Amino acid sequence: MRRYILPVLLTCSLPALAQQKEDDSLAFRRIANEILTNSMAYANLKVLTTEIGGRLAGSPGMVKAEKWGEKALQEAGADTVYLQECMVPHWVRGAKEEARIISRRRDFIPPLAVLALGNSVGSGPAGITAPVIEIASFDDLEAKKDQVKGKIVFYNYHFKPTFIHTFESYGDAVKYRGRGASAAAKYGATAVIVRSMSHGANNFPHTGAMSYDEAYPKIPAIAIGLEDADLLSRRLQDEKDLKVYLRTNAKMLPDTIGHNVIAELKGSEHPEQIITVGGHLDSWDVNEGAHDDGTGCVQAIEILRTFKALGIRPKHTLRIVLFANEENGTRGGKKYAEVAKAKNEQHIFVLESDAGGFTPRGFAFTMPVEKRAKIQSWAPLFRPYDVTDFTGEGGGVDVGQIAEAMGIPMGELLPDSQRYFDLHHAANDVFSAVNKRELELGAFSMAGLLYLVDQYGL
């Protein structure tokens, strides 16, 4: 289609163009009505989150979630559903972690609420007891590098409240979680404590992936909640030689087998040309993985269900992918890219939803300007649905793999970001934190975009 749509548009009369716009507008209305009235997204999410729950790579939840995904995609009406095998890391948290402030004042201090960071090593059964040094930033660490040896480094870098889009705050702060342990181990630290990547008004610790630089000793790494981080900081002001005891029981087991769960609606005109949409099926082990990323999975499935329910047979092949192991390895996204490249598949667009099931505000894209301009020309169709932002750069970790490997245009749904980091990677990312309509409007936005990409190409 994309090969001849432009000449057609250029030669068609203005009334025909107006008719086409009206048809698209009516198609949008039909898609929205179908999803807002008959969506299965919320019911599907309920099963995935409350019956299966946490589903980290390698866990029993992963296996159950893969089975659930196959079944949900079949029920949504896929032509074919299949599993794409990939090796995934197998990190386990082990018994519950703990950490306590040990003060000379001997007053009662409740235990810190902690979560070991994903991929981190355990402390050993005896735990670690050491003085704590508070570090404000990596620059601060360099300045204090001679004081770090034998201590627990406490990165108390604050999630900045003044960014309007919270993912910018995350991008700004997450390096302390990701590579803080090795940066501290370089100077002899025994463990690290990281202030959670959040500005939630609560004390939930937020886990998330970290990685070690093999050049330095692997030391335990935990996140603590914001209230505890403030408490620890205050106590350190008063008592410079304050100690913390911490014990973590995590370990990395050998890689194991996981799967991307893939479904297709075969294209009626260009079955060899593929449009991919997906979210990731894995989640952290400490919650139900609702907004991260159960919502992305059920939205992708909902697009398929809606096209089938409305009798929309795509011209290009629509592929739904529930990616494995986004959280601590991206092995699913990498495998998907690797196989597509090996088979020399033709992909025209890849789209992801992995920023929460909140009210959609727009999309971010990484693609050449003329393709973006084409999408932006569709903006008026989205306006009645309050989906208005088509300006940002972005894509998503999973679809980013194939986009980069093969030079495919990519996009991601941009939901309202204000609530995401209240619950991201924390125990409160649960089904009850998802609003049915917000979830559905996100599914509609993606369905509408894919409808247009399928109709007119990119």
Next chain:
Amino acid sequence: MRRYILPVLLTCSLPALAQQKEDDSLAFRRIANEILTNSMAYANLKVLTTEIGGRLAGSPGMVKAEKWGEKALQEAGADTVYLQECMVPHWVRGAKEEARIISRRRDFIPPLAVLALGNSVGSGPAGITAPVIEIASFDDLEAKKDQVKGKIVFYNYHFKPTFIHTFESYGDAVKYRGRGASAAAKYGATAVIVRSMSHGANNFPHTGAMSYDEAYPKIPAIAIGLEDADLLSRRLQDEKDLKVYLRTNAKMLPDTIGHNVIAELKGSEHPEQIITVGGHLDSWDVNEGAHDDGTGCVQAIEILRTFKALGIRPKHTLRIVLFANEENGTRGGKKYAEVAKAKNEQHIFVLESDAGGFTPRGFAFTMPVEKRAKIQSWAPLFRPYDVTDFTGEGGGVDVGQIAEAMGIPMGELLPDSQRYFDLHHAANDVFSAVNKRELELGAFSMAGLLYLVDQYGL
């Protein structure tokens, strides 16, 4: 200012105009940073909702809330704070209502979750037991008017999911709550049951104001949750002569004294010209009145605090009003209009926040086109904050009184509307349902708009 800003703008050079835009943009950034970093809105809301809670007109909560409002406004830095007395209705719910399905099948059916509608009469201590007739709409009522006598009318009108803006669904459905009782009493009904005005995925009943047509007998009126409404409808399909027992204990007492709580920052150039911003201090008795409308109150207070904190002395007098009795009488809004008119006050703009403390999407206005065009010319300043919708018509129930009485331009904050009717007038409208940043971004949006209205007039 508004009298000579236009000539100044027309004669100023382009570089000066660019400078002014940059200054406004910097002012916006300062306001946003101040609110996102140091806001008192969330802390204030916590006290109002969790320490005072429900505060219906005439209740002890109303009196506590007025005292709280005075104190919070003083602490925010008002030049003056005063109470404006008004008589308010005094409706009391009495002991907890109840309703049960009485089936010939004699199987166990849990009691219906019910709330008497605000302003409704009680059933008397014996309650009412009667057959139920399900009514789909007022047209359906007319068609079945001969079957209504002696029965309980069950309005099972569904909140439409296909409107994108949920206030349109509300506007479509709320007439059954508002005047359904008298419409049914006209044909001899003994009571009415209303399907709640919500599409929340739960069973909370939603109360709200109703009124009687004095021409017909006053009959009890209750709301039931959506799951119970579906249950009752299903049971009626199977068992046409199904009965319901209901008992409500509500009554209307004589009017009592309430107050608008008003604070001012005196204008430095035009103290006689007034800009009003507010929310309503009352709430229903069954919840904490968080989104309705604690958030509007604390946002209005936050604007005052922010102007003081940043040393922004308005040119016009900024008046913060916490209105009395919006929910079941609008007496506060009416009194404010009446006094302003009697004193022949000069008002240049009135703004309200009463649609929840969710992420702001824009503003709705009721004003002449040239004033709206002026506001729309400011839209680029709001764009970095994702506040983009300035097209809708609207105002708000409280500021609508003075706007109509005196022909004042009015506006209202438009927060994202998807979650509002999950909790509106129901037991789950509580502090924990409010997100701190969403609340703050709403306060920022209003502060920014009022900053511009103050700088450049309308």
